[in-house]
Amino acid sequence: MAVLELQNITKRFGGAAAVDNVSFEVGRGEIVALLGPSGCGKTTTLRMIAGFEWADEGRIFIGDADMALRQPYDRNVGLVFQDYALFPHMSVAQNIAFGMKNRGVPRAEIGRRIGEVLGQVQLPGIAERRPSQLSGGQQQRVALARALVTRPDIMLLDEPLSNLDARLRLQLRREIRTILSTFDCTSIIVTHDQEEAMGLADRIVLMNRGRIEQIDAPHDLYQHPKTLFAADFIGHANWIGGTLARRGVGAGAVETALGSIGVAPGAVADGPVTLCIRPERLALVDDETGVDTRLAAVVERHDPIGADLRIWSRLTDGTLVQSLEKNIGRELPAPGSAVILGFRVADCIVLPGARP
Amino acid sequence: MNGLSLTKRLADAVFETAYLSLITLFIAFSVIPVIVAVVLSFDARGFIGPFPPTQFSLRWYESFMADSYYHDGLVTGLIVATVATLVSTVAGTFAAIGLSRADFRGRGALQAALLSPLVVPNVVLGFGMLIFASRLGIIDGMTRLIMGHILITFPYVMRTTAASLVGIKASYYEAALSLGAKPWKALAQVTLPLARTGILAGAVFGFVTSFDDVGVSLFLTDAFTFTLPVAILAQMRANLDLTIAALSVIFIVATVLLIVLLDRLAGLDAVVGRGVYGR
Numbered sequence: 001m002a003v004l005e006l007q008n009i010t011k012r013f014g015g016a017a018a019v020d021n022v023s024f025e026v027g028r029g030e031i032v033a034l035l036g037p038s039g040c041g042k043t044t045t046l047r048m049i050a051g052f053e054w055a056d057e058g059r060i061f062i063g064d065a066d067m068a069l070r071q072p073y074d075r076n077v078g079l080v081f082q083d084y085a086l087f088p089h090m091s092v093a094q095n096i097a098f099g100m101k102n103r104g105v106p107r108a109e110i111g112r113r114i115g116e117v118l119g120q121v122q123l124p125g126i127a128e129r130r131p132s133q134l135s136g137g138q139q140q141r142v143a144l145a146r147a148l149v150t151r152p153d154i155m156l157l158d159e160p161l162s163n164l165d166a167r168l169r170l171q172l173r174r175e176i177r178t179i180l181s182t183f184d185c186t187s188i189i190v191t192h193d194q195e196e197a198m199g200l201a202d203r204i205v206l207m208n209r210g211r212i213e214q215i216d217a218p219h220d221l222y223q224h225p226k227t228l229f230a231a232d233f234i235g236h237a238n239w240i241g242g243t244l245a246r247r248g249v250g251a252g253a254v255e256t257a258l259g260s261i262g263v264a265p266g267a268v269a270d271g272p273v274t275l276c277i278r279p280e281r282l283a284l285v286d287d288e289t290g291v292d293t294r295l296a297a298v299v300e301r302h303d304p305i306g307a308d309l310r311i312w313s314r315l316t317d318g319t320l321v322q323s324l325e326k327n328i329g330r331e332l333p334a335p336g337s338a339v340i341l342g343f344r345v346a347d348c349i350v351l352p353g354a355r356p
Numbered sequence: 357m358n359g360l361s362l363t364k365r366l367a368d369a370v371f372e373t374a375y376l377s378l379i380t381l382f383i384a385f386s387v388i389p390v391i392v393a394v395v396l397s398f399d400a401r402g403f404i405g406p407f408p409p410t411q412f413s414l415r416w417y418e419s420f421m422a423d424s425y426y427h428d429g430l431v432t433g434l435i436v437a438t439v440a441t442l443v444s445t446v447a448g449t450f451a452a453i454g455l456s457r458a459d460f461r462g463r464g465a466l467q468a469a470l471l472s473p474l475v476v477p478n479v480v481l482g483f484g485m486l487i488f489a490s491r492l493g494i495i496d497g498m499t500r501l502i503m504g505h506i507l508i509t510f511p512y513v514m515r516t517t518a519a520s521l522v523g524i525k526a527s528y529y530e531a532a533l534s535l536g537a538k539p540w541k542a543l544a545q546v547t548l549p550l551a552r553t554g555i556l557a558g559a560v561f562g563f564v565t566s567f568d569d570v571g572v573s574l575f576l577t578d579a580f581t582f583t584l585p586v587a588i589l590a591q592m593r594a595n596l597d598l599t600i601a602a603l604s605v606i607f608i609v610a611t612v613l614l615i616v617l618l619d620r621l622a623g624l625d626a627v628v629g630r631g632v633y634g635r
Contacts, residue, residue, distance in 0.1 A: 073537055
């Protein structure tokens with residue numbers, strides 16, 4: 001059963017729709033990421049679920065209850081703000097007690113739960129500190145504890161890791177995941193960082209210009225993007241434009257400036273299309289390698305990126321493409337050398353429309 | 357080359373000397389009258405003689421204590437300042453909170469109107485309030501004084517509170533709401549404690565302004581209700597003696613005490629809450 005359901009939500013600021021006919025469901029215990037570039041409407045959607053903004057159209061259900069007339073304080077929603085918003089004039093214990101007092105939890109129970117939740121977020125013994133005496137990572141976990149301790153129906157996290165440095169972000173991503181699953185808490189995470197969404201969420205709602213582009217599990221979103229935007233926003237990609245012409249039912253071919261490229265059968269209609277080939281699916285090949293498509297190219301440069309080497313090559317029509325090679329000491333063609341890049345039919349994603 | 361740098365150094369020295377002299381002059385200018393008043397208040401002579409006095413006594417303080425005219429002025433002044441400050445603190449705080457949230461056309465104009473007593477001459481305010489009160493049929497001096505003093509203390513509280521609200525992130529209030537606090541509770545437990553430095557500073561400034569005011573009070577006193585500064589002014593015209601110097605010292609001490617109090621409150625905030633802007 002869905003814990004949260006958004007039905008055709010639209011919100012306009014001035015004349016422009018910040019959120020445009022958005023619908024999705026979140027199941028019990030599920031972690032869903034609202035992902036998209038800034039201004040895509042993800043934060044506005046979060047604020048409507050929390051009750052700080054009102055939808056112009058559509059309905060929001062939490063559990064079975066319609067939220068149409070519910071104020072923020074009448075919704076059982078836990079919120080973690082981007083800046084944590086820990087009350088600076090209260091101790092950690094007072095911060096955590098705040099929500100429980102408002103919800104009428106008995107005094108003895110409040111004391112017990114403060115100790116318990118601080119243990120669960122692995123911060124025992126900091127109850128009497130002030131927020132200003134905590135590190136960014138500790139503040140983040142106290143903010144989580146403050147929201148979780150009221151046992152909310154749903155947790156909303158607004159860019160939870162954006163204020164932390166890269167190393168801490170990776171560590172806290174794992175911890176947040178662990179903490180949320182400890183509480184078995186249904187959660188929505190708003191983020192513009194695809195890695196964060198991929199690492200934290202069971203499903204991703206990808207948004208662009210107020211609309212939902214695609215809803216899928218992280219892996220599927222990467223492997224099977226349905227739109228140019230989805231393929232472009234998640235991960236890296238090589239693009240080849242062309243025209244799809246199906247030969248009867250089944251497999252087809254795309255006519256491109258580089259010749260005809262065979263593609264797998266799919267739902268995309270005949271007409272202008274763009275082929276998306278992920279860098280790790282594009283390989284330096286020789287005559288023996290079993291690939292379906294071979295493209296002649298000239299290597300331009302190598303970028304070492306740690307575990308992999310990113311090789312930039314120019315195709316015969318002038319397109320710059322990238323491919324990944326494992327950084328395992330193998331000798332690679334030097335810049336300037338002519339190479340053959342190859343990929344299989346299954347590696348080639350066909351997307352409707354031409355890239356601008 | 358060397359000559360040039362010498363000239364430059366000389367210019368720097370001249371500038372520095374001029375700068376220090378100016379500061380010294382300014383301090384002397386503001387402190388000397390205070391010293392003169394303090395010393396004269398202990399003068400044992402019965403007339404205003406040449407400075408410094410030859411003998412000292414507490415006679416002018418005794419004269420102040422014995423004079424019921426000053427006494428009445430002091431009591432009235434304290435009552436007026438206290439009531440006006442209390443009303444202004446509550447009203448000014450809520451006005452500042454309201455304006456900080458509001459988003460409507462004319463918000464700037466409304467704010468300017470509420471702050472306008474700061475720039476309108478007190479004589480104009482006093483005269484305006486006198487006419488206004490008489491139109492309303494209010495002829496009681498105490499009521500008129502309190503009305504007038506609310507007018508001059510209100511902008512101080514509103515302004516300092518508004519300034520401290522700017523530093524309080526909107527997410528604190530929203531966090532309180534999402535934790536189940538009703539709006540009034542979120543205000544009382546989160547917004548107001550975070551703005552308390554501004555509110556207290558405004559209240560202290562307001563109190564001092566009210567206690568010190570002559571311009572507005574002059575118009576609003578009646579025969580039996582007058583504030584201390586008005587009493588001083590009247591006495592100075594009638595019979596000039598050094599009781600006024602003794603009074604000045606009392607004024608100075610009271611003001612210093614209030615400033616120390618303000619510093620304590622603001623300083624305390626820095627220790628307890630790491631201020632409004634602290635992380």
